[in-house]
Amino acid sequence: MSDIEKPNGRLFDLDLLRAIVTVADCGSFTTAASRLHSTQSTISQKIRRLEDMAGHRLLERGNRDVLPTDAGETLLGYARRLLALHDEMAEALSGATVVLTVRIGVPDDFAAGRTTEQLAAFNRRYPQVKLEVTSGLSRDLSASYDRGELDLVLLKQRQNSREALVCWPERTCWVDSARNPCINLDPLPIVTFPPRGVYRDEMISALESVGRRWHISFTSSSLTSLQSAIADGMGIGLLPLRAVTAEHRVLPKNTVLPSVDAFEVALLHRPVADPMVKALARVLSQVLAQETAG
Known part of the structure; x- marks a missing residue:
């Protein structure tokens, strides 16, 4: 199935869900349109259709950024899961070798350099594992992790504010x-x-x-x-x-x-995480120990 039915009989089309997820990730209608090989007006129309179906305003359009409303955050959580399942199904039916998707969240200042180098090396070593990396503010990554949208997350937090696998002081x-x-x-x-x-x-x-x-x-x-x-x-x-x-x-x-000196960098995954998630956590731990040394 490519749609999910609402109790009132209306359908949420995956094409509309992909549009709002892309806008939220890019923070811009223009950038999202380019990524989806579409036009800004078409993307705007899709978001309006989705808002009409949801019965809520889903995005706030500011001068610089486009940010989800509370209802938008709720919808985005479900949309990401539906799109991930759809893509996983498509890969399985096409004979792709991906057997596991690991969703990772990292702050912006870790979304480059040695972190991405080691993620790429891990992907080459385990080609059956698909890595989906999201970067952003720690508050947003933490909320996504709590909603079950991320499997492994790196957070900046006030010291001792949340239990983690391992923590390092943030200099x-x-x-x-x-x-x-x-x-x-x-x-x-x-x-x-x-x-x-x-x-x-x-x-x-x-x-x-x-x-x-x-x-x-x-x-x-x-x-x-x-x-x-x-x-x-x-x-x-x-x-x-x-x-x-x-x-x-x-x-x-x-x-x-x-x-x-009130902050620390924390690495989290759930106790029942897949062995591949735990293996990737060990790789990131080594990177972070070097990044935060000093």
């Missing part, structure tokens, strides 16, 4: 622009993740503990955007050391800004 630092420093401005502009995003509350608490006046000058859920905003002189920010670039200046520890 963070205050970062300013190398070309256009902001540290002496009053009030101090800060660059940060959205509300409930990692580091945000701790940044504000640290600044207020030393009586420093501040204002939020730039907010984004994208680590890359935050890195660029800091480099271009929009404000200072708190970043993991691995995310510091040559365009940044790490503020020395003897500045008036207190150190923030």
